[in-house]
Amino acid sequence: MPTADALFETRLPLPGRRQGKVRDLYELSPDAHGPRLLLVASDRISAFDVVMPTPIAGKGRLLTQMASGWFALLRNHSMVRDHLLSTDLPFIPGIDDRLRSSLAGRTMVCRAAHVVPIECVARGYLTGSGWVEYQQSGSVCGVELPSGLAQCARLPSPIFSPATKAVEGHDENISFENAASLVGSELMTTLRELTLRIYSIAAEHALARGVILADTKFEFGFALDAAGAPTTELMLVDEVLTPDSSRYWDRAQYAAGREQASFDKQFLRNWLLSMVADGHWNKSAPGPDVPAEIVAGTVARYEEALERLFPAP
Ligand SMILES: Nc1ncnc2c1ncn2[C@@H]1O[C@H](COP(=O)(O)OP(=O)(O)OP(=O)(O)O)[C@@H](O)[C@H]1O
Ligand SMILES: [Mg+2]
Numbered sequence: 448m449p450t451a452d453a454l455f456e457t458r459l460p461l462p463g464r465r466q467g468k469v470r471d472l473y474e475l476s477p478d479a480h481g482p483r484l485l486l487v488a489s490d491r492i493s494a495f496d497v498v499m500p501t502p503i504a505g506k507g508r509l510l511t512q513m514a515s516g517w518f519a520l521l522r523n524h525s526m527v528r529d530h531l532l533s534t535d536l537p538f539i540p541g542i543d544d545r546l547r548s549s550l551a552g553r554t555m556v557c558r559a560a561h562v563v564p565i566e567c568v569a570r571g572y573l574t575g576s577g578w579v580e581y582q583q584s585g586s587v588c589g590v591e592l593p594s595g596l597a598q599c600a601r602l603p604s605p606i607f608s609p610a611t612k613a614v615e616g617h618d619e620n621i622s623f624e625n626a627a628s629l630v631g632s633e634l635m636t637t638l639r640e641l642t643l644r645i646y647s648i649a650a651e652h653a654l655a656r657g658v659i660l661a662d663t664k665f666e667f668g669f670a671l672d673a674a675g676a677p678t679t680e681l682m683l684v685d686e687v688l689t690p691d692s693s694r695y696w697d698r699a700q701y702a703a704g705r706e707q708a709s710f711d712k713q714f715l716r717n718w719l720l721s722m723v724a725d726g727h728w729n730k731s732a733p734g735p736d737v738p739a740e741i742v743a744g745t746v747a748r749y750e751e752a753l754e755r756l757f758p759a760p
Contacts, residue, residue, distance in 0.1 A: 453490045453504035454549050460541045461485065468493040469507070469691060475537060475556060482559040482671045485537065487550060488686070492737075492745070494716050495730045496617055501737035507553040509749045510689045514555070516757040517649065517688040524648055527641050529683040530557040530668070560668025560684045561677035565626050566610040566618055567638050569646030572661040573600045574694060574707070576620055577608060589622035597704040599661070599696075605646055607639040612666070637681070638667055649688050656755045658710070659701055663693035695752050710752035715745050 456471060458464070463474030463484075469491050475483040488507035492499050511534060518531045533556045536547065570577050570587065573596050577587040586592060588608035596602075609626040610618040627635040642665055650660040666685040669677040686692055690711040700708050718741045722728040728735050737745075 452549070453502035454487075454507060454553065455491060455502045456489055457487050457550070459485075459487075459539055461539060468496075468498050469510075470686075474559075477673060478532075480532070480558050480670070481673055482675055483532065484557050484559045486555045486557055488553045488555075492691075492712065492715060494712055494719055494734070497730065497732045497734045499715075499734040499737050501742060503737075503742055503745050503749075505746055506749055509746070509753050510686060510691060511553050511555060513689045513753050513756065514686045516753075518683075520652060521645060521648065521683070521687070524644075526644055527667075527681060527683050528670075529687075530560055530670075530685075532556045532558060557684070558682065559671050559675075560682055561671060562612070562666055562668040562684060563630055563634065563638070564612045565630055565635070565638065566612050567642040567665040567667060568608045568610055568620075568662060569605050569642045569665075570608055570662040571602055571605040571646065571650055572659070572694075572696075573598065573602060574661055577662070580620065588620050589624065599701075599705065599707055600703040605643055605650070607642050609635070609638075610664075641665075641667070641683075645683070645687075653695065653756060654698060656758075657698045658752065658755050659696040659698050659707075660688070661694035661696055661707070661709075663688055665692075690749050690752050710748045712745070714748055715741060 459473055461473035465472050469489060471487040471489060473485040475485050477483060488510045490502035490504055490506045492503045492506060515531065515534050518529050534554065536551050536554050537556055573581055578598055580587050581592060581596065585594060587606060590606045593603065608620055609623060610620050612618060623635060623639065645665065646663060653660040665683060665687060668682055668684040670680040670682055672678050693711065695710040696707040719728065722735055723730060
């Protein structure tokens with residue numbers, strides 16, 4: 448059951464509502480920059496591409512704080528523009544104070560983009576689908592790797608491993624060449640360079656705070672003009688470097704050759720896998736109700752990641 452202060456989903460009196468697995472998106476009136484969107488980070492959580500019926504109370508706020516911390520840090524490096532205009536709640540006509548306060552802290556007003564349909568993944572360590580692929584082929588997304596690497600080993604240098612942005616179902620790892628044939632090789636070359644630079648800046652920031660950024664995923668898009676047509680202005684969009692889009696590990700507990708304790712959804716995934724092993728779930732929708740201790744353990748991990756990466760002054 449959703450708890451009182453959890454926000455599972457929204458139905459705001461704004462046009463253009465659409466829902467991702469975690470965010471609700473709405474259209475806002477354009478400003479001088481062009482068309483704008485309101486992104487609301489709900490407390491939904493997905494695992495194995497299934498949205499769980501139980502919200503993780505407070506998660507949307509933690510994600511929003513973390514993403515805005517990273518956007519601010521990345522802006523200091525002026526590598527690429529980003530879509531974030533404000534994390535202040537804009538005026539929304541006709542909503543009551545209760546809804547306003549449950550939205551506060553979980554909204555991002557953004558410049559709308561034509562999103563490049565490629566997930567830009569950077570991997571510094573061998574885990575997840577990269578580890579599976581490496582065991583089968585010795586390479587990840589067409590990048591040859593030295594033989595004999597252990598599970599979760601640090602890679603000799605971070606690699607770019609693009610994936611398709613599936614409209615439904617699982618994203619699929621593809622080679623750089625495949626991605627280039629979909630969206631153009633000049634664009635993919637730019638995205639690879641940006642992805643690896645942002646990853647290395649973020650990984651260094653995290654490591655200094657006792658956190659390993661094992662891998663992460665970015666989305667990029669082209670800003671829209673006043674008529675809603677894509678321009679050539681590339682922006683970093685979506686959430687960035689949150690535990691939903693990244694694997695964060697505790698540096699103090701890290702050792703190659705096994706799974707790592709992580710600050711992300713792995714805790715929930717492990718519980719779900721035990722449900723699967725016991726025959727209580729088959730990895731398809733609907734997901735099972737998540738018990739209170741798993742909700743609490745998940746939110747505690749997200750909180751700890753935020754406190755470590757961006758300690759309150
Ligand atoms: N500036 C932007 N302009 C247009 N779309 C954006 C922008 N930033 C993010 N998005 C899109 O908003 C959605 C965010 O919602 P959420 O993270 O819940 O989706 P998701 O389930 O991860 O994504 P998907 O749509 O890939 O299933 C994503 O589809 C993302 O591509
Ligand atoms: Mg997303």
